[in-house]
Amino acid sequence: MNPPLLKLTNVNKSFGPIDVLYDISLEVKAGEVLCLLGDNGAGKSTLIRIMSGVHTPTSGTIEMNGKVVAFKSPRDASEHGIATVHQFGGTFPLMSIGRSFFVGAEPTKGWGPFKRFDRVRANDIAVKAVQGLGITRIDDGDRLVGGLSGGERQALAIARAVHFGASVLILDEPTAALGVKEAAHVLRIVLQARRKGIAVIFITHNVVHALTVGDHFAVLIRGAKAADFKKGEKSREEITDLMAGGEHMAELEAEIESYMAVHDAP
Amino acid sequence: MNNQTQRLSLGSLLRRPEAGSFLGLVAVFIFFSIFGGSDFASLTGAASWLNVAASIGIVAIPIGLLMIAGQLDISIGSLIPAGSMTLAIVSGHYHAPILVGIAAALALGAVVGLLNGLIVVRTAVPSFIVTLGTLFAVAGLTLGLSVLLTGTTSVAIKPGPEAKWMLGQFIGGLYQVTILWWIAAALLFGFILHYSPYGNWIFAMGGDQVSARNAGIPTERMTILLFMSSGVSATFVGLSQAILYSSAQVSAGQSYIFNAIISVVVGGVLLSGGYGSVFGIVLGTLTFAIVNQGIYYTPFDANWASLIIGILLLLAVVLNNTFRKVALTHAPAKGKAKK
Numbered sequence: 017m018n019p020p021l022l023k024l025t026n027v028n029k030s031f032g033p034i035d036v037l038y039d040i041s042l043e044v045k046a047g048e049v050l051c052l053l054g055d056n057g058a059g060k061s062t063l064i065r066i067m068s069g070v071h072t073p074t075s076g077t078i079e080m081n082g083k084v085v086a087f088k089s090p091r092d093a094s095e096h097g098i099a100t101v102h103q104f105g106g107t108f109p110l111m112s113i114g115r116s117f118f119v120g121a122e123p124t125k126g127w128g129p130f131k132r133f134d135r136v137r138a139n140d141i142a143v144k145a146v147q148g149l150g151i152t153r154i155d156d157g158d159r160l161v162g163g164l165s166g167g168e169r170q171a172l173a174i175a176r177a178v179h180f181g182a183s184v185l186i187l188d189e190p191t192a193a194l195g196v197k198e199a200a201h202v203l204r205i206v207l208q209a210r211r212k213g214i215a216v217i218f219i220t221h222n223v224v225h226a227l228t229v230g231d232h233f234a235v236l237i238r239g240a241k242a243a244d245f246k247k248g249e250k251s252r253e254e255i256t257d258l259m260a261g262g263e264h265m266a267e268l269e270a271e272i273e274s275y276m277a278v279h280d281a282p
Numbered sequence: 283m284n285n286q287t288q289r290l291s292l293g294s295l296l297r298r299p300e301a302g303s304f305l306g307l308v309a310v311f312i313f314f315s316i317f318g319g320s321d322f323a324s325l326t327g328a329a330s331w332l333n334v335a336a337s338i339g340i341v342a343i344p345i346g347l348l349m350i351a352g353q354l355d356i357s358i359g360s361l362i363p364a365g366s367m368t369l370a371i372v373s374g375h376y377h378a379p380i381l382v383g384i385a386a387a388l389a390l391g392a393v394v395g396l397l398n399g400l401i402v403v404r405t406a407v408p409s410f411i412v413t414l415g416t417l418f419a420v421a422g423l424t425l426g427l428s429v430l431l432t433g434t435t436s437v438a439i440k441p442g443p444e445a446k447w448m449l450g451q452f453i454g455g456l457y458q459v460t461i462l463w464w465i466a467a468a469l470l471f472g473f474i475l476h477y478s479p480y481g482n483w484i485f486a487m488g489g490d491q492v493s494a495r496n497a498g499i500p501t502e503r504m505t506i507l508l509f510m511s512s513g514v515s516a517t518f519v520g521l522s523q524a525i526l527y528s529s530a531q532v533s534a535g536q537s538y539i540f541n542a543i544i545s546v547v548v549g550g551v552l553l554s555g556g557y558g559s560v561f562g563i564v565l566g567t568l569t570f571a572i573v574n575q576g577i578y579y580t581p582f583d584a585n586w587a588s589l590i591i592g593i594l595l596l597l598a599v600v601l602n603n604t605f606r607k608v609a610l611t612h613a614p615a616k617g618k619a620k621k
């Protein structure tokens with residue numbers, strides 16, 4: 017059997033005296049979607065910053081294809097094939113689609129000191145890449161990224177990662193700010209990326225979205241992995257309870273109800 | 283691709299960064315043509331504002347690129363007189379060949395720019411503060427060294443005919459040769475910003491410094507180079523003025539700080555970075571110079587020029603914001619956008 021594409025073993029992270037992550041072990045295989053669930057402040061973003069080279073773990077190891085790696089920088093991580101899409105997708109709102117797609121890797125024409133940015137080719141490739149993910153609304157590469165909808169921006173960022181050959185795609189809450197239809201579209205794109213053999217790490221606190229695309233799930237609670245299970249092993253209610261910190265949601269609801277009953281009484 | 287045809291429509295022209303500055307230029311030109319009479323629009327009148335525009339424009343362009351990259355450089359205010367004085371002291375007071383003086387002045391700009399860039403990159407102190415520091419440091423150094431070396435604050439220089447021809451002549455008896463240098467600077471920096479791949483880096487740096495670095499752009503090297511180019515352009519303007527007027531003064535540049543920044547902002551560059559164009563900066567500089575000089579052709583007192591410039595600046599910022607929003611929210615026509 018192939019070793020997992022990306023594997024974390026006993027990763028700890030502290031910022032000075034503050035311990036944020038405890039003994040996290042995770043793995044994700046090619047063509048698989050790993051959903052990382054957890055409440056706000058659970059440590060999800062810190063964990064993906066470790067995987068994308070922003071932070072180095074205090075202890076523990078990261079392996080890619082069975083080999084131990086240590087990312088020196090986000091650039092280093094992306095050279096290893098790890099692409100991270102941050103929460104709001106496009107980070108250059110005032111740049112055109114074609115220009116932002118190729119930031120740092122501009123296609124050129126001409127030679128020597130007269131090398132020019134090949135705008136037409138950049139626009140063409142960027143538009144085709146996004147359309148390939150089903151966003152046919154985008155047909156003009158000169159449009160500014162800031163004018164796209166949240167879902168379109170996510171699609172553009174994912175298309176960029178796929179185009180540049182990412183083998184691991186990390187998406188930090190890609191559906192958090194989206195409407196129902198747009199979120200559905202992004203989920204479809206995630207499945208498309210999976211079908212291409214990309215390992216996807218999908219961060220969310222929406223259990224429904226997670227269950228729609230996930231093959232594998234990990235729940236973080238206050239920096240520790242509270243559960244790790246495969247598709248079909250747990251119900252939606254069980255996962256929601258887990259994320260709420262182990263307390264039964266039903267109990268919580270009952271508590272709120274009785275509180276309201278007492279305090280709302282005239 | 284349908285991009286080429288779309289470029290030419292009125293809508294796409296309005297969505298360009300220089301749309302606001304173009305309308306501003308037309309407005310002030312019409313205003314002064316009416317109130318300034320035929321003298322303003324005459325060849326002599328045009329020379330008066332083109333000459334002013336050229337020397338501001340040569341510093342405004344690299345300042346604009348810095349602003350697009352998310353930085354600011356106000357040390358130009360003392361680098362301009364420092365460039366003048368360096369040339370005048372080296373080639374005037376000490377009679378060194380003029381090329382040596384020119385090289386020394388340009389090197390001074392490069393070194394101060396390098397220093398600005400290094401401090402900004404290493405300390406992450408906002409560039410406004412860093413260059414405010416070097417603004418004063420260079421001013422003090424220029425004054426102190428001038429008095430120490432020459433005993434005065436104003437030094438004469440006798441440039442030879444070649445130097446005069448290159449940097450200090452009046453073409454047709456009216457137009458300063460710096461206008462040609464300005465055009466050259468606009469073409470060079472316009473190519474870098476809009477056509478070379480480095481332009482994409484500059485826009486990305488101003489849009490989001492961290493993401494730009496993560497994308498592999500050598501942001502520190504680019505920042506330092508941009509500061510060096512604004513430093514060199516400032517001492518260039520200084521030395522060409524020394525050649526033009528055959529003398530240099532210690533204090534003759536502070537007004538350039540505001541004039542250049544106003545020109546850049548009127549020209550549609552976003553103060554916080556990430557957006558703008560060289561063509562817009564050129565239009566903004568022309569607009570500024572027309573107001574600055576045009577007032578003398580009107581029956582109004584010259585004191586009103588600052589009022590007009592202030593209003594113009596505010597209008598330009600509002601107008602540029604509006605056009606930028608239009609550009610942002612622009613989507614293809616409904617019919618095409620279906621599905």
Ligand SMILES: Nc1ncnc2c1ncn2[C@@H]1O[C@H](COP(=O)(O)OP(=O)(O)O)[C@@H](O)[C@H]1O
Binds near residue numbers: 034036056058062
């Ligand atoms: N650089 C840091 N220094 C100190 N504490 C941090 C730092 N980054 C994150 N934390 C802490 O780690 C915890 C987890 O944060 P985060 O990873 O952003 O959670 P999530 O993304 O799950 O909402 C929070 O309590 C946060 O305050």
Ligand SMILES: [Mg+2]
Binds near residue numbers: 060061
């Ligand atoms: Mg987070």
